[in-house]
Amino acid sequence: MVGAVSRTVDVAAESSPWSPREAELLAITLRLLQEHGYDRLTVDAVAATARASKATVYRRWPSKGELVLAAFIEGIRQVAVPPETGSLHGDLLRVGQVICEQAHQHGTTIRAVLTEVSRDPALSDAMQHQFLDQRKAMLELILREAVARGEISESAISDELWDLMPGYLIYRSIIPNRPPTAETVQALVDNVMIPSLTRPVE
Template identity: 75%
Template sequence: MSSAIFPWNSTATSSRAHAESVLSWTVPAPRLYGGPVTGIADFAAEASPWSPREAELLAATLQLLQQHGYERLTVDAVAATAKASKATVYRRWPSKGELVLAAFIEGCRQAAVVPDTGSLRGDLLGLGEAITEHATRHSATIRAVMVEVSRDAALREAMQHQFLDQRKALIDLVLRHAVERGEIDAAAVSEELWDLLPGYLIFRSIVPNRPLTAHTVQALVDNVIIPSLTRPIG
């Protein structure tokens, strides 16, 4: 079994050693946007990288984004909703773009739970449905974040380490479990597959007039991802 994608041998690694390996894996991230992302099954169960007061400000930001959208969001409104001063907000997040990105990433962290259905298909469907629900609910925020990230190198770095690597870690765990159960060969996994499920669903969430449905997730899993993972390995 190839170790090019997964740096471990599923037949020789005990469950305890695997858990220790996963728990010890971290992705460095700029402190400005919170702590590092760790590759554990339930990201929401981790200690929050934010203080309770910071978490309140981020929750208020997400709430106002859903109510009013990015353009109408103001730091004044965030501060008033969270009963804080504008100085408190700006001291932590010097720009509106940084505040919105941090709020979006924290919302994703809280919602990031790897399903454990006992099968690759069940896990992929569960993960896809969770991504669909979250991306659909926050589609306007995703569009705004993409614009801000395109303008700022620091935001792009934060997006990579705090969001994209988090998504990759979730998919990685689902695929690791499938390899351990003997459903797929590690050699069938490629870097491109890590991006396929969340990438396509997030893309569809921001495309007008093409709403995501449960059928979208099922078609992607059954017609694209699973056939790619179960193809004969030459």
């Protein structure tokens, strides 16, 4: 089971589904998003900056929402790499720290992506399969490796845990004036995640 999850995570983290030219277009999209925000981003600007035609962009990503989602997922693809610190506590802290870093860097993009996903079922499916499922696989690997080390019982792993850390940290990153910090991650891991995973199961 652990091996299967590991292979899934490794492929997600190390290989890109895009050609070098497509990856360049996505990188430009992400940069323009960070500079101008979603509302002011245009496919015209992406195409002009990349010295490509609009037809080239639309041929691969038929809508602005699809382009932005692809750019966001590609931009944070390396977050899917398991930290492998040697302990559950260390792994969870590192995952939380990386989520905070990415949320700080891509906060505006995250808000835009969540808005577009709520409007478009196709984008919602893409978000689920290309982003959420991969992050769940990474967290599953971390927890099952903790089981193998004897740190927690397998019965402590619950589907309710998958979204707890990323969900809370991303929530904090998109509400005004309450960005998550290292202290936020420490408190979440020490006071919520670890106690939930190590308490005796009745």
